[in-house]
Amino acid sequence: MATAVDSHRKRRLRRPRWIKEPFNSEARAGYLFILPWVIGFLVFTLGAMIYSLVISFTNYDLSTDTATPVGLSNYELLLKDPKVLTSLGNTLYYAVLSVPLEICFALFLAYLLHRIPDRGAGVFRIIYYLPKMTPSVAAASIFLLLLNGNSGAINGFLGIFGIDGPQWLIDPNWMKPSIIIIGLWSVSGTMLILLAALKNVPQDLYEAAALDGAGAIRQFFSVTLPMISNALFFCTIVLTIAALQVFDQAFLLFYRDTASGSPDAALFVGVYLFQQAFQQFNMGFAAAIAWLLFAIILVITIFQVRFGNKFVYYEGGR
Amino acid sequence: MASVLKSQPQAAAESDPRDKSTAAPSKHFPWYKPRSIVGRIVLWALLLGFSVLFMYPFVWLLAATFKPRQDVFDNRLIPETWVFTNYVEVWQQLPLLSWISNSVIIALLAAGLVTISSSLVAFGFAYFRFPFRNLLFGLVLGTMMLPGAVTMIPTYLIWKELGFLTTTVPLWGANLFGSAFYIFLQRQFFLGLPRDIFEAARIDGCSYFGLFWRIAMPLSIPSFIIVFIFEFQASWNNLQAPLIYLNFGSPDQYTVPLGISYAMSLFSPTSGGEADYQYVMTAALLVTLPMLVLFAFGQRYFIEGLAGQGRKG
Numbered sequence: 001m002a003t004a005v006d007s008h009r010k011r012r013l014r015r016p017r018w019i020k021e022p023f024n025s026e027a028r029a030g031y032l033f034i035l036p037w038v039i040g041f042l043v044f045t046l047g048a049m050i051y052s053l054v055i056s057f058t059n060y061d062l063s064t065d066t067a068t069p070v071g072l073s074n075y076e077l078l079l080k081d082p083k084v085l086t087s088l089g090n091t092l093y094y095a096v097l098s099v100p101l102e103i104c105f106a107l108f109l110a111y112l113l114h115r116i117p118d119r120g121a122g123v124f125r126i127i128y129y130l131p132k133m134t135p136s137v138a139a140a141s142i143f144l145l146l147l148n149g150n151s152g153a154i155n156g157f158l159g160i161f162g163i164d165g166p167q168w169l170i171d172p173n174w175m176k177p178s179i180i181i182i183g184l185w186s187v188s189g190t191m192l193i194l195l196a197a198l199k200n201v202p203q204d205l206y207e208a209a210a211l212d213g214a215g216a217i218r219q220f221f222s223v224t225l226p227m228i229s230n231a232l233f234f235c236t237i238v239l240t241i242a243a244l245q246v247f248d249q250a251f252l253l254f255y256r257d258t259a260s261g262s263p264d265a266a267l268f269v270g271v272y273l274f275q276q277a278f279q280q281f282n283m284g285f286a287a288a289i290a291w292l293l294f295a296i297i298l299v300i301t302i303f304q305v306r307f308g309n310k311f312v313y314y315e316g317g318r
Numbered sequence: 319m320a321s322v323l324k325s326q327p328q329a330a331a332e333s334d335p336r337d338k339s340t341a342a343p344s345k346h347f348p349w350y351k352p353r354s355i356v357g358r359i360v361l362w363a364l365l366l367g368f369s370v371l372f373m374y375p376f377v378w379l380l381a382a383t384f385k386p387r388q389d390v391f392d393n394r395l396i397p398e399t400w401v402f403t404n405y406v407e408v409w410q411q412l413p414l415l416s417w418i419s420n421s422v423i424i425a426l427l428a429a430g431l432v433t434i435s436s437s438l439v440a441f442g443f444a445y446f447r448f449p450f451r452n453l454l455f456g457l458v459l460g461t462m463m464l465p466g467a468v469t470m471i472p473t474y475l476i477w478k479e480l481g482f483l484t485t486t487v488p489l490w491g492a493n494l495f496g497s498a499f500y501i502f503l504q505r506q507f508f509l510g511l512p513r514d515i516f517e518a519a520r521i522d523g524c525s526y527f528g529l530f531w532r533i534a535m536p537l538s539i540p541s542f543i544i545v546f547i548f549e550f551q552a553s554w555n556n557l558q559a560p561l562i563y564l565n566f567g568s569p570d571q572y573t574v575p576l577g578i579s580y581a582m583s584l585f586s587p588t589s590g591g592e593a594d595y596q597y598v599m600t601a602a603l604l605v606t607l608p609m610l611v612l613f614a615f616g617q618r619y620f621i622e623g624l625a626g627q628g629r630k631g
Contacts, residue, residue: 015449019449019450020449021447021448021449021451022449023448023449026446026447026448026526027446027447027448027449028448029446029526030442030443030445030446030447030448030451031442031448032442032526033438033439033441033442033443033446033526033530034438034439034442034443034454036435036438036439036494036495036496037435037439037458037495037496037501038454039495040492040494040495040496041457041461041495043476043495044469044473044476044492044495045461045464045469047472047476048468048469048472048473048476049468049469049472051472051475051476052468052469052471052472055471055472055475060475062478065478065479109368112361112364112365112368113365115361116361116362116365124365124368124369125621126613126617127369127372127373128368128369128372129613129617129620129621130372130373130376130610130613131372131375133551133606133609133610133612133613134606134609135554135555135574135575135578135605135606135609136555136557136575137555137557137574137575137578137579137582137602137605138379138578138602138603138605138606139375140582141578141582141595141598141599141602142375142378142379142599142602143375144582145382145390145391145595145599146375146378148391151391151392151393152391152393153374153378153393156393185371185372185375188372189624192621192624192625193624193625195625196624196625237463241463241465244465245465245466245467247557247558248557248558251557251561252557252579252582256579256582256583257583257586269467270467273467273470274558274561274562277470277471277474278474278561278562278565283471283475286471287471287472290467290468290470290471291468293465293467293468294465294467294468297465301463
């Protein structure tokens with residue numbers, strides 16, 4: 001009698017066939033190990049995203065912690081507020097310019113380092129990496145003076161060639177390029193990833209290409225580029241996501257003081273979002289901006305992945 | 319026994335087919351190294367030229383810290399009049415010592431906690447087999463791509479709700495729960511360890527936690543160091559979180575980045591300062607130095623950690 005009950009219970013507890021692993025003690029221990037991440041995910045990722053979506057449909061009053069539902073009006077404000085469009089345009093301008101420039105510059109530097117013996121490359125690698133170790137505030141305060149239109153070293157350098165350097169930090173046309181210059185100065189993280197990829201390209205591919213009569217340029221486009229396309233693809237996606245959220249340098253150079261009166265030429269979505277949320281305390285509207293930014297990042301990333309997969313070469317197929 | 323164990327991850331790393339970076343052949347003269355003298359001169363000139371470009375701001379900064387106020391903008395790399403008082407006065411002008419100690423405490427907490435939590439989670443994903451493992455790990459990878467801007471506002475409200483708003487907790491608290499990129503990194507490292515040692519230890523009666531604590535952890539010290547120094551740097555450089563969470567207290571509670579940002583405004587002529595940029599420059603140099611020291615000691619780990627990133631795509 002008892003055995004019949006047992007077997008009945010066992011049958012009821014049997015897991016569905018599509019779950020391959022059993023719920024045994026190993027599984028329970030595994031869940032215990034990943035528990036910290038699960039809690040963090042539920043609270044600070046999934047929970048936070050739902051919370052943020054809810055807030056975006058309300059007017060959140062920070063002093064009383066009450067949220068008044070306002071329907072779609074925050075999203076309507078996205079269309080009405082001219083600064084949203086300005087900041088979006090600025091952000092896209094920055095991303096479209098900075099990402100290809102950083103990739104090309106990083107690839108060029110990696111290529112140079114790849115061409116010399118490893119011992120010499122080590123020294124240059126350290127020198128090129130130092131800007132990446134500099135805190136963004138330190139970089140911003142140095143470049144605040146270097147980019148000064150009247151007495152900055154950069155315009156002094158341009159002056160040697162008879163070029164009358166622009167007012168980098170005041171002229172709206174040159175504010176975004178200023179931030180791109182600082183970004184290029186600390187490009188070395190990307191450079192190291194691409195250098196590792198270059199070193200991973202098998203030698204025999206070059207030898208085979210050379211035997212077939214391919215010159216240096218042909219080898220670069222037909223061997224090197226396809227073989228490192230994976231790393232290039234990865235860097236492009238990561239840099240694009242970062243560029244669309246750019247904050248530190250623009251904030252430090254232009255919007256540090258609420259009364260700085262800097263033109264909106266470097267007002268990126270990340271900066272405007274911060275201003276709305278933590279200076280104006282319009283949490284609901286800021287949450288709506290955040291969702292707009294998220295949607296844009298998502299669309300661009302999906303587009304890049306779809307488009308990139310056509311060009312990325314995967315060793316051993318996909 | 320210990321020596322056998324120690325040599326194993328080394329062997330595992332060497333036999334890893336993806337890890338060809340260390341074994342770049344340099345026996346023959348590869349095609350891409352310039353053969354002609356002219357090519358070599360151009361190459362070295364470019365390398366040195368870029369070195370000058372990258373180093374110039376540092377040299378300029380170092381020089382500026384030894385200049386009196388009116389000379390900061392003269393762009394001389396060797397100061398006309400040497401002034402050593404900036405290094406003394408900056409401590410009186412700005413609460414730099416408080417900033418540095420705040421930043422050190424926060425960075426140590428942030429890095430220490432994220433190293434422990436991420437490695438626990440990573441070991442869970444690397445060793446154990448349980449239902450929905452791949453689905454959950456896919457979610458981990460998914461959160462890596464999630465822009466921080468989306469969760470910034472609710473995270474602030476969550477910390478506010480929990481009553482941690484005027485403390486430094488929001489600057490390291492979330493690190494208790496692991497971080498996607500570090501989980502990925504450490505999982506890769508744990509997967510490189512041969513499963514046989516764990517099975518053997520299980521037969522010898524080792525507990526599941528013992529597998530992590532007594533086998534996986536001692537064998538993965540490099541990956542622990544990588545995660546620790548990456549997060550230490552990230553925390554030390556973080557500007558946005560202190561801006562959100564610490565900007566309302568007195569300047570004594572600031573971290574280094576927030577403090578320098580405050581100093582930039584304090585001395586800026588547009589906001590009523592007297593353009594005492596020599597102090598900002600000295601402070602900027604002083605807070606960059608710890609990072610340069612970190613890099614000097616952990617260079618290998620930085621490069622290894624970054625090179626690993628490219629392989630995950």
